[in-house]
Amino acid sequence: MKVLYFARLKELTGCEEDHFDPPIHSIAELIAQVRRRYPQISTLNLFAAVNQTYAAHTCLIQVTDEIALFPQVTGG
Amino acid sequence: MISVQTQDFSVAEIYDKLRHANPGPIGAIALFVGLVRDFSHTLQLASLHIECYPGMVERELQRLVAQVQQQFSDVQQIEIIHRIGELLPQEQIVLVGVSATHRAEAFAACEFLIDQLKTTVPLWKKEIRADGNEYWIEHNTPAREQIVC
Numbered sequence: 014m015k016v017l018y019f020a021r022l023k024e025l026t027g028c029e030e031d032h033f034d035p036p037i038h039s040i041a042e043l044i045a046q047v048r049r050r051y052p053q054i055s056t057l058n059l060f061a062a063v064n065q066t067y068a069a070h071t072c073l074i075q076v077t078d079e080i081a082l083f084p085q086v087t088g089g
Numbered sequence: 090m091i092s093v094q095t096q097d098f099s100v101a102e103i104y105d106k107l108r109h110a111n112p113g114p115i116g117a118i119a120l121f122v123g124l125v126r127d128f129s130h131t132l133q134l135a136s137l138h139i140e141c142y143p144g145m146v147e148r149e150l151q152r153l154v155a156q157v158q159q160q161f162s163d164v165q166q167i168e169i170i171h172r173i174g175e176l177l178p179q180e181q182i183v184l185v186g187v188s189a190t191h192r193a194e195a196f197a198a199c200e201f202l203i204d205q206l207k208t209t210v211p212l213w214k215k216e217i218r219a220d221g222n223e224y225w226i227e228h229n230t231p232a233r234e235q236i237v238c
């Protein structure tokens with residue numbers, strides 16, 4: 014399962030695209046795995062998007078989805 | 090029209106577009122322009138790096154435009170430009186322009202758009218200080234707590 018990282022999450026993990034072995038059923042499961050893989054992001058609040066739309070942690074995901082994780086946005 | 094771009098923009102050109110592009114009854118144009126400022130308040134900002142999530146950034150901006158068109162019946166035309174890449178202090182970052190029949194909805198829609206942009210559109214700023222240190226800006230607006238995972 015491919016996951017995109019942006020901004021500070023990309024810097025802290027050292028990669029802009031990551032891969033996880035299925036099965037991962039939800040955003041919550043995915044984030045738990047990401048946090049286990051990268052303890053250095055423990056203080057970072059993470060937001061998720063599935064197919065370029067914001068997704069809650071309860072959102073179910075499939076391997077064909079475009080999944081992205083990122084910190085709080087700060088544009089404007 | 091929305092645009093996410095590296096190059097600078099002309100406020101006069103956007104104003105002309107808002108003034109002349111729409112044949113509807115325009116009685117007011119509200120424009121907001123955001124500039125690069127020193128968030129650290131120490132005048133040590135060398136530049137600002139702005140990153141986006143390509144694709145989703147345009148989708149979120151379009152969603153905001155559609156929301157405004159639905160909520161503000163007076164609004165005639167909307168223009169949003171956000172720059173990405175490396176910007177210097179006092180450069181233009183963002184423009185939100187709204188034409189409407191009356192000033193109240195022009196002001197309200199413009200404020201709504203920039204407020205929502207700052208909390209939902211996937212853009213991130215990083216300060217590059219004069220001493221070479223880099224800091225991601227993390228809290229320029231309240232977080233959307235309901236979707237924090």
